[in-house]
Amino acid sequence: MSSSKFKMVIVANLDDWFRITKNVGKTSITSDPAFIEVISNVFNVRPFIVVVYKYEEPLLGCVLYKKGNSITHPLSNIYTSIWLNSSSDLLIQETMLFWLTELIKYFKRIEFNLPPEIADIRVFYHVGFKAYTYYTYINNLENAITIKPKIENLIKRAENQEIEFNWNDKSIDLIKQQTDSFKSLGYKKNYTHKIELVIKKLLELGMLIPVSAREKNTRDLLASSYILSDYYNKTALNLFLTSDKKNYNTGVHSAIYFRNLQFLKSEGYRFFDLCGATTLGIGNFKANFRGDLTPFYIVKFSRLRWNAILITRNFKKFMMSLKNRLNF
Numbered sequence: 588m589s590s591s592k593f594k595m596v597i598v599a600n601l602d603d604w605f606r607i608t609k610n611v612g613k614t615s616i617t618s619d620p621a622f623i624e625v626i627s628n629v630f631n632v633r634p635f636i637v638v639v640y641k642y643e644e645p646l647l648g649c650v651l652y653k654k655g656n657s658i659t660h661p662l663s664n665i666y667t668s669i670w671l672n673s674s675s676d677l678l679i680q681e682t683m684l685f686w687l688t689e690l691i692k693y694f695k696r697i698e699f700n701l702p703p704e705i706a707d708i709r710v711f712y713h714v715g716f717k718a719y720t721y722y723t724y725i726n727n728l729e730n731a732i733t734i735k736p737k738i739e740n741l742i743k744r745a746e747n748q749e750i751e752f753n754w755n756d757k758s759i760d761l762i763k764q765q766t767d768s769f770k771s772l773g774y775k776k777n778y779t780h781k782i783e784l785v786i787k788k789l790l791e792l793g794m795l796i797p798v799s800a801r802e803k804n805t806r807d808l809l810a811s812s813y814i815l816s817d818y819y820n821k822t823a824l825n826l827f828l829t830s831d832k833k834n835y836n837t838g839v840h841s842a843i844y845f846r847n848l849q850f851l852k853s854e855g856y857r858f859f860d861l862c863g864a865t866t867l868g869i870g871n872f873k874a875n876f877r878g879d880l881t882p883f884y885i886v887k888f889s890r891l892r893w894n895a896i897l898i899t900r901n902f903k904k905f906m907m908s909l910k911n912r913l914n915f
Contacts, residue, residue, distance in 0.1 A: 593685040598636040604648070607638055611645055613670035616794055616817040623650055623668075625788045629781050630661035635693075639686045646672050646682045657696040662785065664826050664862055665815070666702040666883070676707070684710045691715065697888040703860075703881045711886050715893035719885045722870060724861040724878030728852040734845060738875040742845050744838035749803040752846045756799035761811040762786055768829040786813055786827070795826070798850075800843045809839045812847060823851050825862040844876055 598604045601620035608618050616622055623634050632652040639647040650668040651658045660667065671679050690697065691714060701708065703725065708718050726732070734742070762783055769779045789795045796814040801807060810830030814823050825847070830840045844861070851859050861878055864870035874880070 592641050593639055593682065595637050595639050595686060595689045598638055604636050607645055608648055608670065611670065611672045613648065613672065614819040615668060616815060616819060617665060617668035618650060621792050622794060625785060625792070626652065626661055629784045629788065632659060632661055637686070639682050641682065646678065647686055651699055653694070656694055658694050658699060660699045663700070665700070665824070667699040669702060669705065680707070680710060684713065687711065687714045687716070691888055691890065695890045699886060701884045701886060703883040708884055708886065715896065716886045716888045720882050721885060722864045723881055723883060724864050724873045724876065725881050726848060726859045726861065726876060726878040728848065728856050728859055732848050732852060733877050735875040735877065738841050741838035741841040745842035748837055750809060750837065750839055750842065751801050751803050752843065753799045753801070754796055754850050756797050757790060758799065760808050761797055761799055764808055764811050765813070765827050765829055798843065798847060800839050809834045809837060810843045812843055814847060821856050822858040822860070823856050824860045848876065
């Protein structure tokens with residue numbers, strides 16, 4: 588697990604991991620031991636945590652989740668926790684190349700979500716990963732909040748119907764609305780149950796902001812969302828948001844996005860990731876809130892596929908070399 592410059596250390600203790608992470612100033616909600624334990628326990632996976640050092644300096648840290656001899660990404664809505672600790676692009680490239688070369692020795696299959704800040708993925712291709720491009724919208728809350736004119740009427744419609752918003756509504760009907768939404772989209776019962784557990788456990792830890800939109804008089808729940816609060820960095824992720832189709836004409840679906848932006852800005856959050864914009868319909872709707880369209884990557888590795896590629900490459904090299912010798 589070492590070379591002349593680098594070594595990769597597997598960190599078994601979550602407290603040790605978080606201490607190292609804090610020391611380099613790279614803490615985040617997804618690197619928090621309590622968050623890691625929730626994901627591990629709910630999805631029956633084990634954390635695979637590594638820190639890559641150049642000599643004694645930690646340059647890269649990462650929390651992945653393993654099941655058997657594979658790395659899996661159990662909750663698709665979140666990004667993998669990765670930090671990089673150098674201002675040198677070349678050193679980061681070398682560090683990541685070393686990390687990935689070591690990683691593929693351990694696992695036959697690997698899949699995880701790169702955070703948007705990792706834009707240079709050439710090293711992944713170099714060691715046999717495939718990368719798939721996805722998109723999200725990220726709102727910079729340090730700027731003024733603006734929306735496109737066509738969405739303003741929907742928000743005004745919601746305001747005229749006296750819909751009330753609450754950012755600490757821990758009522759059980761919010762969870763039910765979310766899980767019902769997953770079921771309607773065709774998710775299996777087992778996965779929907781795990782989403783329910785994740786919501787409950789993260790709520791207990793204070794890592795989620797529960798948001799409800801209710802009809803003022805009847806108190807009927809029209810829409811709900813759960814915002815993953817990265818209070819370490821004052822950023823937030825729109826983890827889950829839904830409203831019943833029958834309530835779309837109230838404008839509540841647009842209004843809850845807008846009100847969440849306002850609330851987070853008032854609380855001093857710096858960025859709000861709207862969580863997904865790859866699908867054209869969803870992406871076009873979220874574009875109304877004028878965030879920055881931002882790509883991110885899901886990377887996958889298969890040792891079987893990579894070995895086949897290497898065999899083919901070596902065979903072609905051999906045939907080319909043989910042809911050159913025969914023509915000499």
